[in-house]
Amino acid sequence: MLSRRSLIATLVLTAAARGAVAALPPDIVARVENYLNGIRTLRADFTQIAPDGETSTGKVYIKRPGRLRFEYDPPEKLLMVARDWRLVVHDGRADQTSTVPVDKTPLGLLLSEEIRLGGPVTIRSLAEISGELHLSVFQSAEPGRGELTLIFGLEPLELRRWEVLDAQGKRTRVLLENVETNVALENRLFSTAGLG
Numbered sequence: 001m002l003s004r005r006s007l008i009a010t011l012v013l014t015a016a017a018r019g020a021v022a023a024l025p026p027d028i029v030a031r032v033e034n035y036l037n038g039i040r041t042l043r044a045d046f047t048q049i050a051p052d053g054e055t056s057t058g059k060v061y062i063k064r065p066g067r068l069r070f071e072y073d074p075p076e077k078l079l080m081v082a083r084d085w086r087l088v089v090h091d092g093r094a095d096q097t098s099t100v101p102v103d104k105t106p107l108g109l110l111l112s113e114e115i116r117l118g119g120p121v122t123i124r125s126l127a128e129i130s131g132e133l134h135l136s137v138f139q140s141a142e143p144g145r146g147e148l149t150l151i152f153g154l155e156p157l158e159l160r161r162w163e164v165l166d167a168q169g170k171r172t173r174v175l176l177e178n179v180e181t182n183v184a185l186e187n188r189l190f191s192t193a194g195l196g
Helices: 004-017 028-037 106-111
Strands: 041-049 055-063 067-072 078-083 086-091 096-101 121-129 132-139 146-154 157-166 171-181
Touching: 028 121, 028 132, 028 146, 028 157, 067 106, 106 132, 106 146, 106 157
Parallel strands: none
Antiparallel strands: 041 055, 041 171, 055 067, 067 078, 078 086, 086 096, 121 132, 132 146, 146 157, 157 171
16 A cells, blocks of 8 residues: 555656646645635635536535535526535426435545545646646445545645546536635525425
8 A cells, every 4th residue: 555655756756747836845745635624614605607608606504513505696597505525406497306315425524523635535646737736536336436536725725626426437627716714604504404
């Protein structure tokens, strides 16, 4: 089994062979883990770019462990709420609600009690591109379920956006603005009452 230092060296060498990236410090995975684990709550404005190029905006709230809310701005009638380790998606246009376990979604990583970039999560790639850190991961047990790429600013280390590649190969991008971390978030934000 590769040590964390060996893994980083392998990833950096692989990426460098492709000519795409700058060298990364050997402790970068530990720094990312520490940064993500330091975020107990997050509130931000988001812009989502769907695979077909359609753009929507709204607010995202995260409260670890296990809670998430994507509140879309009109004219969208979409609300996604995670609580009790299930993600409830309510489409107001179609008046339909669906539920999936949080750990079956790529974003489940961000909601864990302890975020670990190893074991149940496998790092597919790690690279510095144009001054940003791109970290792509997938669930080790189910690699075909999808992939999550987290994109960070480096100085200081901060989450700027993420991309989700689903099992069908479709990519959705979420850009974050006005990010606030470790702020008080009311539990009512994560209520699934009336959503199914």
